[in-house]
Amino acid sequence: MALVRTATEAGVTTVSLDSPGNRNALSTPLMHDLLDALGEALTDPAVRVVVLSHTGSVFCSGADLKETAAARESGRVPAGMIADLLAALWEFPKPIVARVAGPARAGGLGLIAAADIAVCTRAATFAFAEVRLGVIPAVISATVLPRLAPRASAELYLTGDIFDGVRAAEIGLVTVAVPAEELDGRVRGYCDSLVLGGPLALAGTKQLLRRTPIRTELAELSARSAAYFRSAEGREGVTAFRAKRSPSWVPTAPTAHR
Numbered sequence: 001m002a003l004v005r006t007a008t009e010a011g012v013t014t015v016s017l018d019s020p021g022n023r024n025a026l027s028t029p030l031m032h033d034l035l036d037a038l039g040e041a042l043t044d045p046a047v048r049v050v051v052l053s054h055t056g057s058v059f060c061s062g063a064d065l066k067e068t069a070a071a072r073e074s075g076r077v078p079a080g081m082i083a084d085l086l087a088a089l090w091e092f093p094k095p096i097v098a099r100v101a102g103p104a105r106a107g108g109l110g111l112i113a114a115a116d117i118a119v120c121t122r123a124a125t126f127a128f129a130e131v132r133l134g135v136i137p138a139v140i141s142a143t144v145l146p147r148l149a150p151r152a153s154a155e156l157y158l159t160g161d162i163f164d165g166v167r168a169a170e171i172g173l174v175t176v177a178v179p180a181e182e183l184d185g186r187v188r189g190y191c192d193s194l195v196l197g198g199p200l201a202l203a204g205t206k207q208l209l210r211r212t213p214i215r216t217e218l219a220e221l222s223a224r225s226a227a228y229f230r231s232a233e234g235r236e237g238v239t240a241f242r243a244k245r246s247p248s249w250v251p252t253a254p255t256a257h258r
Helices: 028-043 065-074 078-091 106-114 150-159 167-170 180-194 197-208 215-230 234-244
Strands: 004-009 012-016 049-054 096-100 117-122 124-126 176-178
Touching: 004 028, 012 028, 028 078, 049 180, 065 106, 065 234, 078 106, 078 215, 096 106, 096 180, 106 117, 117 167, 117 180, 124 167, 150 167, 167 176, 215 234
Parallel strands: 012 049, 049 096, 096 117, 117 176
Antiparallel strands: 004 012
């Protein structure tokens, strides 16, 4: 069963994450499907723009932690494949517009940052939740940190706090945040503008905007991320999250004195 849905109209291919029952988590099958969809859009000359969207109420919840916990004993961390996906998005020669109508967490923010233009609803929520799982937002930093204001990066990376679409636009994670009823119209407006550009000129302009090679950085960050996922703290954090309890490092409330 495909976990990514595609539709093409007037030069625009919409690639939708289609695993709503799993909150569009970045499982290995979903990432394979997404890479395949991007490959097809890349080789089709009729495709001028790609819209990265989603079905269901959640844009993307990040790495599939159930899959990660199951595979970790063999030394494999499925989240490592996120590096390949981010590289494919970052290097994609055709414009990518992210359409975000719901929450995004962790790895999902890496996808949004990899897009050239990102439009979200004002009510959409975001969080770099990694530290609360005992891991670090390593791999996604390759695409996220070039977008975010440094002070916001420090605050949101370290606290893991949730922020809304308005804040996401203020700090550079997304291009613009709009009321929900205006989302599709704003995305369509960007696509209408993008298809007016020459394909070679658009690809060349993207190269100007992203002149720093990303794959070497992603390889180093992926190794760093995997080490944290395999650590004792990472194991406890993922286990606690799946059990819907606080991890062991969270201080307990002091007993009231009488």
